[in-house]
Amino acid sequence: MKAWAKAAAGAMAVALTVAGCGGGSGQNNAAGGERSLTVWLMNGSAPTSLTDELHKEFEAKHPGVKVKYEIQQWTGIQDKLTTALASNEPPDVVELGNTQNPKFSKEGVLTDVSADVSELSGGQWLEGLKQSGAWQGKQYGVPFYAANREVIYRKDLFDKAGIKEPTSREEWLEAIRKLKAANASDPEFQPLYLAGQNWYSLLSFIWDEGGDIAKQEGEKFTATLETAQVKSALEFYKQLVEVSGTKAPKDADEQKPEQAGVYGQGKVGMIIGLPWEVDTAAKTNPDIKKNSAAFAIPSKNAGSTAPVFQGGSNLAIPAGTKNADLAKDYLKLITSAKYQSQLAKAGMVPGTSKDTGELEATPFGAAMAKASRNGKAVPASPKWSTVEEGQNPLKDMLTAYLTGAKDATKATADAAAKLNGLLG
Structure with a gap:
């Protein structure tokens, strides 16, 4: 928040x-x-x-x-x-x-x-x-x-590459590939800038798969990360990272460095962010706002939007x-x-x-x-602030999986154990 x-x-x-x-x-x-x-x-x-x-x-x-x-x-x-x-x-x-x-x-x-x-x-x-x-x-x-959050994109680059706004995950991946090909002569170009610990975006993919991060029974909250749905969401996140070739760090979130500033440098085709991040980007590049637009994060089901935090x-x-x-x-x-x-x-x-x-x-x-x-929303646990303000297990899970330090089974199991400890 x-x-x-x-x-x-x-x-x-x-x-x-x-x-x-x-x-x-x-x-x-x-x-x-x-x-x-x-x-x-x-x-x-x-x-x-x-x-x-x-x-x-x-x-x-x-x-x-x-x-x-x-x-x-x-x-x-x-x-x-x-x-x-x-x-x-x-x-x-x-x-x-x-x-x-x-x-x-x-x-x-x-x-x-x-x-x-x-x-x-x-x-x-x-x-x-x-x-x-x-x-x-x-x-x-x-x-x-x-x-x-939404997907903020460079509409001028989309137009030049003949790309329409994606209405499914597959179309989104294809748009990334086309942007990458159209700007292949620029080694600094990133079709999608996606930090390795952007857990708010991961939430969209988990919910889109039909999963969740915790369930509530009375006053007790229990992690639900060790599911096929969460593992599928991690795999899609990894696809975005690998297909785009993003240079964003895998061990930091979208604020380190601030992704709006990176987008403002003009070498990025898309970010997953909040609307006012375009204004932040415009401080670096005044023309970027008029050259940008946005679309809702696509669902795996064509024509639908993914749930958003x-x-x-x-x-x-x-x-x-x-x-x-x-x-x-x-x-x-x-x-x-x-x-x-x-x-x-x-x-x-x-x-x-x-x-x-x-x-x-x-x-x-x-x-x-x-x-x-x-x-x-995230689980309505009275202890949720300890998750966001401390060493967020979801961030650690993403970094471990994206870097190959852990496979999906180990990464989700360790994150579930930590989340259970925090929610008590």
Whole structure:
């Protein structure tokens, strides 16, 4: 979650003052005796135009209530939330990364909003975010927005080589071969730049094969990596690496080096990334954005898109709030079509609306919107953060298999054992 959220922060400037650590549920303004509703949203989540309009409308509908809007930073937010949610005066509405939500749901510090789902546009929720906000049959998180990966490509090079956007894995491999042949005179050219530890992309291939990385039984999570489906996904990943001849390191992810910067150098035909990575690439090469487009990651089934990991945020109401009624009204407003369309216009997949028209205004947004309909989430384990923040077994599995240090059976078995240890 955090990696792409930080990128989003760079893509959408939020020019509001960052407030301090205090919460303040039910606090009164000494001068006017107003009730205050303290809202914590993350830096880069919502454009200033959206929050300005939203808070003006909310206060107009609730005379005597003032929204105390505090922008939080992703760095250190886990500890800050842990402290705030356990206090006697937590904020009234908080934004949570979707991989953070299960931890706080289990700890009982969030309000159960199961009875309010229909009033919060529940029929249109993104499935991936919905799953991350649920715990033991109850709903504690409400989808806010998401983003997912797509294949960003050089349309000028595709046109020159006579390549159409692939609609299956086989067509994708063939496009790589054609790009490679068309640019054979340039030894630095890479038809696809794919780092060896891009585990978010591996997730798409695993889900496309019908597999998964873990299953849940009650509160217990058990790794499901030692399956034919996961091994097939590893083999397809290896095919992409070998057919493309990518020079990307096999022992690092897409941020080491930053793949957008590599793409911006003009020697790469495709990357699997997030839409705003094109803007990052354009800092190196201003012409690359107009020469680029995107398509959804293809499925092995022709004409379909592969499932994609949806990173994003949920909204929640702390259990200790003294303003639960106001907080629910705030969620109803921010999850309405009016404000969700503004998130779509800003380049995000709306969490509580299937209307992605505003998002589809650019080729990059259109590809993301198409793929989002097949979005999924990582296991909703309260301990998942230990997987992402530590020595991720999925990354180690990829490197071991791609380098030949382990075969598929050994690589998946070792990764499963490590994942079980982390999820406990």
